[in-house]
Amino acid sequence: MQRILVIVFVIMCCSAISHAQNPESTSGCHCFKDRAFDPQKKFAADPYLLTTSFNSFIAVNFDLSKSQIVMMKMKGGIAPDKLLIALYISREGGVDLDVVLAVIENGGTWGQVVGSNSIKGTPQARKVFAAIVATGENQSKAAEIVTDELLKSYFSMQEADILDLRNENATGRELVLVNILSQNTKPVSSPSEILLMHSRQEKSWGEIAHYFGFTAKETGRLLGDQPDS
DSSP states (O other): OHHHHHHHHHHHTTHHHHHHHSOOTTTTOOOOSOOSOOGGGTTTTHHHHHHHHHHHHHHHHHTOOHHHHHHHHHTSOOOHHHHHHHHHHHHHHTOOHHHHHHHHHTTOOHHHHHTSTTOOOOHHHHHHHHHHHHTTSOHHHHHHHHHHHHHHHHHOOOHHHHHHHHTTTOOHHHHHHHHHHHTTOSSOOOHHHHHHHHHTTOOOHHHHHHHTTOOHHHHHTTTSSOOOO
16 A cells, blocks of 8 residues: 555645646536437437446446446546546455545556555456556546456356457447346347347437336436436
């Protein structure tokens, strides 16, 4: 922990300047105008649907409420990808989330965080840490790596199944959504079948949720009793 604290101390000496030069206060904005499926604008509610379902996924994985996640993104000015990566490293590495975020939000790197001797982690977590660092600070790629790891642990997805869906150009948020819908449809439709409705049949995500009998808000609640975001 000492090494991380030294990094935090040095970086935070310049935190006010850094924040002024690189503000991110709107990067996690959840100001969605379209939150309900409209057949005349069938893709309009997709960003909200994907975000609220993904926030539910993060919440159940890290024992948070969706309101906490939204507050960190909006008022904390934390970019969504950075927050997801930081949550994973904090949990798996056994280090406080605020310490991880202090390093990253003030110019530090994931390599500095996970390279600390105070960072713990199982062999599998260490592999994920190494993969995050290998992205060269590409936050989007690193977040997708974390998402895939959470898909394996939460939905018991196999690496090959994830790869098959990724080959259909599915994003992490879309993979989460198809798994949520798959677990709540009768008769059961597989994640692959649901994804193909979007990628091959060109249906919107709002349209697909509507087909299975869910509104966007209801879909966001399917992983538990989570308030809307």
